[in-house]
């Protein structure tokens with residue numbers, strides 16, 4: 012079957028199995044950290060990400076370009092070109108557009124079109140703060156993944172996400188329940204839970220069953236791989252259920268012309284560490 016006709020969840024299941032990996036390489040191309048040879052080059056951002064994608068494609072279950080890094084440097088056309096490249100060359104690897112949108116329904120309609128039609132992403136990250144009617148427009152795109160922020164990886168996530176709701180549970184667990192029990196009309200919702208909060212990953216997993224979790228925070232943010240994989244595991248299905256993202260630790264493994272090869276070395280050791288943790 013053509014991988015592109017599959018739903019996001021089917022793509023993920025196939026990628027976990029065929030790639031033997033839960034690693035997601037994130038593309039956060041900081042213009043100041045590109046190799047000198049690419050800085051200021053008209054398509055330097057595209058070339059940087061493309062070369063790292065080509066060097067790591069056999070090691071990942073997903074790719075995740077971060078929208079702001081492209082938009083802030085007027086590189087949206089390069090983002091489009093990157094996603095086209097990824098879909099043409101690696102149709103079996105789902106692409107998550109990380110833009111964390113959240114707005115009223117009529118506006119969200121257009122954010123959904125942006126992610127799925129303009130950029131051709133398989134999934135998009137969204138912010139649930141404004142409620143279900145702001146998530147619904149994404150769910151109407153059949154088969155597309157909608158990845159809802161739940162317990163984010165940053166310390167300030169606690170400011171709101173740890174507040175207790177009227178039922179006595181913290182807000183992030185309420186979000187997990189809503190996502191699993193009420194909102195998942197398309198069956199394609201996933202949740203973001205940071206690797207920096209493994210105890211919370213376990214609590215979310217206990218609520219959401221085998222729902223996929225996007226887990227950023229290993230690598231540059233210091234999240235522990237063993238604790239993360241242990242907390243997010245699905246009983247009886249090791250090596251599945253998690254999309255574990257690393258961006259800067261892989262992208263900037265070298266500032267020289269060997270950047271893609273150096274990225275591969277870090278991606279491979281990260282993939283191997285995730286595999287070893289899953290096998291424990």
Ligand SMILES: O=C(O)c1cc(=O)[nH]c(=O)n1[C@@H]1O[C@H](COP(=O)(O)O)[C@@H](O)[C@H]1O
Pocket residue numbers: 037039077109111136162163164165203204205227228229230231232256257258259260
């Ligand atoms: O949705 C995300 O991807 C995300 C959620 C979150 O809670 N924390 C988080 O770091 N991210 C993103 O994941 C990536 C992490 O990058 P590194 O810290 O360089 O690995 C960045 O693109 C963040 O925007």
